[in-house]
Amino acid sequence: MDASHRLSVAPMMDWTDRHCRFFHRLLAPHALLYTEMLTTGALLHGDLHRLLDFDPSEHPVALQLGGSEPQDLARAARIGVDWGYDEINLNCGCPSERVQKGAFGACLMREPALVADCLKAMQDAVSVPVTVKHRIGVDDQNDYSFVRDFVGQLYSVGCRVFIVHARGAILKGLSPKENREIPPLKWSVIRQLKHDFPDAVLVANGGLDSQPKALSLLEPDSDGPAVDGVMLGRAAYHDPWLLRQLDAWLFPAGPRSGARPERREDCLEALEAYLGRQVSPLRSAKSMTRHWHGLLHGQPGARAWRRAMCQGQSPLSAVRQDPRAAA
Numbered sequence: 001m002d003a004s005h006r007l008s009v010a011p012m013m014d015w016t017d018r019h020c021r022f023f024h025r026l027l028a029p030h031a032l033l034y035t036e037m038l039t040t041g042a043l044l045h046g047d048l049h050r051l052l053d054f055d056p057s058e059h060p061v062a063l064q065l066g067g068s069e070p071q072d073l074a075r076a077a078r079i080g081v082d083w084g085y086d087e088i089n090l091n092c093g094c095p096s097e098r099v100q101k102g103a104f105g106a107c108l109m110r111e112p113a114l115v116a117d118c119l120k121a122m123q124d125a126v127s128v129p130v131t132v133k134h135r136i137g138v139d140d141q142n143d144y145s146f147v148r149d150f151v152g153q154l155y156s157v158g159c160r161v162f163i164v165h166a167r168g169a170i171l172k173g174l175s176p177k178e179n180r181e182i183p184p185l186k187w188s189v190i191r192q193l194k195h196d197f198p199d200a201v202l203v204a205n206g207g208l209d210s211q212p213k214a215l216s217l218l219e220p221d222s223d224g225p226a227v228d229g230v231m232l233g234r235a236a237y238h239d240p241w242l243l244r245q246l247d248a249w250l251f252p253a254g255p256r257s258g259a260r261p262e263r264r265e266d267c268l269e270a271l272e273a274y275l276g277r278q279v280s281p282l283r284s285a286k287s288m289t290r291h292w293h294g295l296l297h298g299q300p301g302a303r304a305w306r307r308a309m310c311q312g313q314s315p316l317s318a319v320r321q322d323p324r325a326a327a
Contacts, residue, residue, distance in 0.1 A: 004060065005161060005203050005229035006218075007250050008032040009236045009243065011064040011089070011133070018054045020237070020291035022274055025057050026267050027240055028247035029256035033061045037091050039102065040067035043076040052083045055274075062087035064133070066094070068104040068114060070121035077122040077130070088122055090115070092134040095169040095179045106169035109138045109146075112153040120157045131161035133205070136189045137168035144189060151193055155200060163203040163231055164190045180206070180234075187217060191224030198225075205231040211245055218250075239297040264295055271315040285312035 009016065009024050011034040016024075021033045038051055043065075054061060063080040065088060067073045077088045092115060094105035108115050115132070122130045132154060136147045151162055167183040174182060185207045194202040204227045208214045214230040236243045244260065251257055261267050271292060279285050293309040296302040301319075308318035 003030070003251070005032060005163075005201050006030075007243075007246055008163075008203065008229060008231045009034060010205055010231050010233040011035055011037050011091070012233060012237065013037060015237055015291070017291070018058070019274075019278070019288040021058045021061060022055050023267075023271065023292050023295075024236065024240065024243060025055075026261065026270055027244040029259045030247050030251040030254050031243065032087070033058055034089065035061070035063050035085075037064045037066045037094065038076075039104075040065060040069065040072040040076040043079055044072060048079065048083070052080070052085075054084075059084075060086040062089050062131070064089040064091055066091045066099065066102065066104050068102075068108060068111075068118065070114075070117045073118050074121040074125035077126045081126045081128055085128070087129045087131060088126060089131045089133055089163070090118060090122070092132055093165050093169065094176070095135075095171055095174070096176045100171060106135050106138055107171060109134055109150055109169075110141070112150045115150075116153050116157045119154055119159050123158055129161060130159065131163065132159055133163040133165070135165050135167060135169045136186060139169070139171055142168045144192060147189060148193065148196060151197060151200070155197055160199070161201040161203070162193070162197075163205055164193065165206040166190055166204060167206050188223035190217075190227050191221070194227055195224045201228045203227065203229040203231050205233060208232055209235040209239075209242075211242065211249065214246055215249065237291075238294050240294045241297065264299065265319065267295060268315045268319060275314060285314075286310070289313065289315070 008031055013036050016036050024033055042051060063085040065073055065076050080088055091105055092108045099105035100107050119130055166185045166187050169179055190202055190204050204217045208230055217227045217230055220226045232243060248260060275285060275288060278288060289309040289312050293306040296305040305318055
């Protein structure tokens, strides 16, 4: 089986920037990492270095795009590939009002023909995989046939990787946070999609906050076949050692397993060196270290560590101030 999507970290606005991804790569050398969603308008008219630069260690890393104009998406995809990204992903799952006003995100699930045109345009423009991230329904369109037909139309134009947030999206009346919590999780829908599209790669996302939950989806059960991969979201941010544990479980003897830290403190020197390379008059230490506060989640000294990281202190000095943090 192709293991490229076996473990991944979700694109999360304001969180999965390059500094977060560098940290996650230290913990999980085999995981596929995703950028925050970037709109086609931002890429076609914005500062590409600010938006797209990343550390070479982040590979494999995928660029998630937001948009609904096929030619704009094709141009943005070409820019991403020229910048070195390994995959282009189209966002068809974000339920925020701002995204809806731009006519993309979850509302695109109601227009599968348009999404198919968008994917085809991107496929024609680049040689790397073009994938899609979506929900299992939108508002009252939440029966299985809706998402099956959506996936089927994209499959017909050559899309083979579907990252499925196992909740429907409620576009009116719920905030993005509520859309991550209130619509019920329905893992059986992803298993059924895998049954109906056995040659597609089906990746499960949403509510995966423990190792048993994630690993259970990678085994068949009474609801259907195993999914092909799991994508962690906020759990990877708040408890990043879970990401490391899953990497070790899924890739025990992988080609990069020697790079995986055995202890949390094994990350400190790499983070310290990265901070020294990246901090500048235009880039504050806080903008980087704020993403690393979860390293000691649930451990002695975690509160002091979080405070130090949110203040932009160096990782090594933070541990020296509170030796419990290296326990």
